[in-house]
Amino acid sequence: MLKYLLHYPQTVIEQAQRLITEERLGAWLLKKYPEPHEVRNNKALYDYTMALKNRYLRKSAPLNKVLFDGKIGQTHQALGLNISRTMAHGGKLKARKEIRIGTLFQHAPEELLKMIVVHELAHLREADHNRSFYQLCCHMEPDYHQLELDTRLYMTQLEMFGDIYQR
Template sequence: MSRKPKINFLSGYSPELQQQAENLIDSGKLPDYLRKRYQPGHSIVGSKALYQYTLELKNRYLRQSAPLNKVEYDDRIDVIHNALGLHTHISRVQGSKLRSKKEIRIASLFKQAPEPFLRMIVVHELAHIREKEHNRAFYKLCQHMEPDYHQLELDLRLYLTCLERFGPLY
């Protein structure tokens, strides 16, 4: 009988990695591990700044993609039970034309999170502009935009676990 992991955010990872994370949690060293790796905060706290930040990444890596209509922080995204960010693609017929809007919403938690975690979420949502599903091409695109994508994703999951278990880091 396999045991259920103590760490909800790491359930898809190997049992060995989960055990390493559990050891960090049990010893109380997880907050120190994250503090050593990531500096606190960033200056991208408003939705206007977030839009500019996202647009710079999009223009650097996805120039040929459709424009973004809106990028904003969203207080309604429940990180623990739902998602970290959302992307929407809305098509509407206006007269004889088809109008398309692309929006990205990022959980407000990332206003206080270290900047690499914000970048990882923005990259993830931008990748959905080209790749709708979480498939090999999607993750390859994420790694093209952020070479440390997989490490950041793992550390973000540890960060969320840390917030849940120990409270704010900084």
């Protein structure tokens, strides 16, 4: 039932289960995150992502594309993707980097969108989910781990009860 929380301690799962049973998960999320973000289209997402990249990862590979993708979550077990493509251009190979964010985050709280963007940006430097990767995530967003848990609770809310901002 709580597939997004499987790897969390039992106490966390029990707290989440209590919120769900008492139908208070949505209210808890709304109290913590009263408004969705204003990043509504791909250009705004690109600008948002580039501002974070330029602040924390100036020397990393350039990003060619950042967009919301409705296929993420349906075709991949992911919330966002970091894609590297090699393309032939004028007899030379050019590397192109893309970040794609699931459309379910088009109406999410800004803090949760930031957590997903930070996660995908960290993959520009660290391919694997290792200690260095999570240190980089926490450097860009100090509350990264709490926001990751809250994102999982938000996804549980969406799946079980619907969007908290559409009421």
